Amino acid sequence: MPKTDHAIELTDYERQDFSVCLGCKICASVCTVNDLDLSTNPQEMLQKLFLGKDVAADDPLVRFCTGCYRCTGACPWEIRIPDVVRALRQVHATESPFEKAFKGSVAIWGRVYEPYVLMRAVPFLLKGGYIKHMMRWMEYMGIHLPHKVKRT
Amino acid sequence: MEYGYYPGCSLTGSAHKLDKGIKKVFAKQGHTLKEIPDWNCCGAFEYGDRKELAGFSKKNLEKARGHFSEIVAPCPACYKNLREADEKREFAVTHPLDLFDEAFFAAMKQDRDLKGQVFTPYYGCILLRPKETAIRNNTVMEETITRFGGDVAGEAVKDRCCGGNQIFINKDVTEKLSRLVLDKSRGTIVVFCPLCHMAMKTFSGERKVVYYTDLLLYIMGENSTL
Structure with a gap:
């Protein structure tokens, strides 16, 4: 099965749902990714999904979608493009170390325990030049122990 | 209640x-x-x-x-x-923003006003979109600021994305998007979303970034919330 089909299964959509796209490209005109001087057209992605073609992991929309839902707000059919992008990220397994740490914490405690996420993401934070922002993040720090959610 | x-x-x-x-x-x-x-x-x-x-x-x-x-x-x-x-x-x-209505303000004890201060009420994305889950009153923060005598700025960017979602993935994305909002607004940034707070705070320089609740508590007379 192509990865795109598997991605669609993860959303609330079916492939034929994307046939309603009118090709108006209003999604592209409001897309936050285009504020980054990248050229992206979500409508093309919907077309690929409808035709059963693959959407690459390095597609600018897949990489940089911020999940702002401006496209959904503008779309005549209110198609939830960010939901589709998240499913594509999942099938392409392109999670960042931070996202992996987030999910790791949820798997252990049932909640996001930020000190754990930070610890696990340290190499990424060092390499990515995040340390210079630490001073501004002091107000976010606090000491608390993790709460473990009971398994049900 | x-x-x-x-x-x-x-x-x-x-x-x-x-x-x-x-x-x-x-x-x-x-x-x-x-x-x-x-x-x-x-x-x-x-x-x-x-x-x-x-x-x-x-x-x-x-x-x-x-x-x-x-x-x-x-x-x-x-x-x-x-x-x-x-x-x-x-x-x-x-969402708490939908509870700050006329009845709330009528019952609220006012100790200070916001005269002479400029604020950019910044909602970001998820409070306003998708519409099925959006808050009912999408001008509640502006109304609060003007009700207590403050000036509102940055209306054009109040629903733009701060890129907070990408802050621990590609922080250059967050920086560029947050700066777009910061450059087109003035005064203290008032937010409700923790991620917007972090994105704005990281790149805001001298500009203050506060939660809407800080603003309410300031009006109610609490010290050092703004």
């Missing part, structure tokens, strides 16, 4: 200021926030599988069942996930 309270992970950690702020504002108005027992993470935006994502919030709704009918969730991501998981509308899942 007693509300079920879903703080979510951020409010127990990096957004502890919002947690304290909300609790204080509600307490001052005579309302009680009672935490959903043993709540779990809502999954935020990290899960590509819609069923898996909804599963987290469905568990939280189960834990609230029998205890509460109205649930308050301040974090926009938690609020959206809970609302979407409550398919049968069994609960009134409410």
Whole structure:
């Protein structure tokens, strides 16, 4: 099965749902990714999904979608493009170390325990030049122990 | 009135200021926030599988069942996930911004005003979109600022994306998007979302970034909230 089909299964959509796209490209005109001087057209992605073609992991929309839902707000059919992008990220397994740490914490405690996420993401934070922002993040720090959610 | 309270992970950690702020504002108005027992993470935006994502919030709704009918969730991501998981509308899942109405302000004790101060009320994305889960009054922050004599700026960018979602993935994306908002606005940035707070705070330089609850507490007479 192509990865795109598997991605669609993860959303609330079916492939034929994307046939309603009118090709108006209003999604592209409001897309936050285009504020980054990248050229992206979500409508093309919907077309690929409808035709059963693959959407690459390095597609600018897949990489940089911020999940702002401006496209959904503008779309005549209110198609939830960010939901589709998240499913594509999942099938392409392109999670960042931070996202992996987030999910790791949820798997252990049932909640996001930020000190754990930070610890696990340290190499990424060092390499990515995040340390210079630490001073501004002091107000976010606090000491608390993790709460473990009971398994049900 | 007693509300079920879903703080979510951020409010127990990096957004502890919002947690304290909300609790204080509600307490001052005579309302009680009672935490959903043993709540779990809502999954935020990290899960590509819609069923898996909804599963987290469905568990939280189960834990609230029998205890509460109205649930308050301040974090926009938690609020959206809970609302979407409550398919049968069994609960009134409410964002606090929808509770700051005429009756709230009529009952509020005012100690200070905002005269001579400029604010940019910044909503970001999830409070306003998608429309099924958007807050009812999308000018509530502006109304608060003008009601107490402050000046409102930055209307054109109030619903733009700060890129906070990408801050720990590609922070250059967040920097560029946050700067777009900062450059087209003036004064203190007023936010409600913990992620918007972090994105704005990281790149705001000398500009102040505060939670809406800080603004309310300042008006109510609390010290050093602005």
